[in-house]
Amino acid sequence: MKIVIAPDSFKDSLxxxxxxxxxxxxxxxxxxxxxxxxxxxxxGGEGTVExxxxxxxxxxxxxxxxGPLGEPVDAHWGWLPQSQTAIIEMAEASGLxxxxxAQRDAxxxxxxxxxxxxxxxxDAGAQRIILAIGGSAxxxxxxxxxxxxxxxxxxxxxxxxxxGGLALKDLAHIGLxxxxxxxxxxxxxxxxxxxxxLCGPHGAxxxxxxxxxxxPEQVQALDLTLGHFADLCAQVLDKDVRxxxxxxxxxxxxxxxxxxLQAQFRPGxxxxxxxxxxxxxxxxxxxxxxxxxRFDAQTLRGKTPFGVARVARxxxxxxxxxxxxxxxxxxxxxxxxxxxxxxxxSGPMSLAQACSEAPRLLRERAVDIARLWCLGLPRE
Numbered sequence: 001m002k003i004v005i006a007p008d009s010f011k012d013s014l015x016x017x018x019x020x021x022x023x024x025x026x027x028x029x030x031x032x033x034x035x036x037x038x039x040x041x042x043x044g045g046e047g048t049v050e051x052x053x054x055x056x057x058x059x060x061x062x063x064x065x066x067g068p069l070g071e072p073v074d075a076h077w078g079w080l081p082q083s084q085t086a087i088i089e090m091a092e093a094s095g096l097x098x099x100x101x102a103q104r105d106a107x108x109x110x111x112x113x114x115x116x117x118x119x120x121x122x123d124a125g126a127q128r129i130i131l132a133i134g135g136s137a138x139x140x141x142x143x144x145x146x147x148x149x150x151x152x153x154x155x156x157x158x159x160x161x162x163x164g165g166l167a168l169k170d171l172a173h174i175g176l177x178x179x180x181x182x183x184x185x186x187x188x189x190x191x192x193x194x195x196x197x198l199c200g201p202h203g204a205x206x207x208x209x210x211x212x213x214x215x216p217e218q219v220q221a222l223d224l225t226l227g228h229f230a231d232l233c234a235q236v237l238d239k240d241v242r243x244x245x246x247x248x249x250x251x252x253x254x255x256x257x258x259x260x261l262q263a264q265f266r267p268g269x270x271x272x273x274x275x276x277x278x279x280x281x282x283x284x285x286x287x288x289x290x291x292x293x294r295f296d297a298q299t300l301r302g303k304t305p306f307g308v309a310r311v312a313r314x315x316x317x318x319x320x321x322x323x324x325x326x327x328x329x330x331x332x333x334x335x336x337x338x339x340x341x342x343x344x345x346s347g348p349m350s351l352a353q354a355c356s357e358a359p360r361l362l363r364e365r366a367v368d369i370a371r372l373w374c375l376g377l378p379r380e
Contacts (some may be wrong), residue, residue: 044268
């Protein structure tokens with residue numbers, strides 16, 4: 001029997017690798033002779049670099065960059081030397097997890113450090129850069145990243161504007177003369193699970209600004225400044241991508257990558273599945289087990305279980321999900337290749353307890369799934 005174990009990480013609890021290990025241990029209690037193929041996954045957010053490097057035997061690199069509020073941070077990124085591919089998680093440099101709750105401020109947070117990571121990848125000789133843009137703390141339209149890459153953002157007096165989304169209200173002129181020429185030689189891909197436009201009721205500021213510390217008044221102001229930024233970008237570039245799906249991802253970093261870097265927008269799980277060889281791993285499998293922290297209707301927007309189920313369905317392989325919690329609308333996934341779903345907790349427990357006991361709970365659910373599966377096997 002061949003079982004493919006392809007989960008995402010369980011946020012604030014276990015990495016995707018740890019989740020896969022725990023599930024494999026549980027399955028082995030029932031099926032000690034089964035072939036277990038562990039294929040840790042991600043969807044463009046936290047854990048993307050780790051999942052790809054495990055499968056591709058790449059190198060983990062570290063670069064000191066400017067954090068979202070200007071403080072220095074040591075950010076990790078992945079390097080695949082054979083294909084000269086860099087994998088960058090923008091959250092490593094500009095992520096929400098880097099900012100304490102009381103200090104979150106969408107008006108001043110910047111993507112400058114993400115631009116510094118792109119520059120480090122260019123220095124390494126990258127020909128392809130995969131930019132995973134989940135988990136941002138920013139709402140600056142990618143302006144900070146552009147500044148780090150040599151794009152000039154100037155006010156009426158010809159001075160560089162400050163960092164942060166609200167500072168874009170002072171923007172009067174965009175200069176491209178100092179933009180790093182190496183950018184034109186690199187293929188950029190945005191890996192994400194967000195398809196929002198830059199502005200408006202479904203835009204970056206309105207939908208994601210509040211979780212980054214923005215008040216209702218600040219959300220409105222940020223939306224206006226991003227619109228102003230997009231107006232000036234359209235004048236300089238002779239194109240306007242603000243309404244394209246994904247331009248609102250990562251507080252508008254998707255917009256900057258599309259407009260200035262000609263980046264291709266792809267579902268993050270699709271990019272990861274391609275790099276780790278998920279389709280090949282599933283070929284000939286009897287069962288696929290995937291999972292994530294919260295499994296609900298939002299999974300349909302391109303999260304890991306959706307992507308894994310899509311690949312498995314093409315090969316007619318059944319899929320079971322193990323999740324930290326089963327949220328509203330998770331049953332919709334039964335129409336998209338998932339055959340069954342199980343929640344992690346074995347009874348009433350706090351989130352902290354579920355996180356701390358996740359390895360044991362994952363093993364137990366895996367045992368339950370294997371024993372249930374055996375009921376459908378022919379009796380000797």
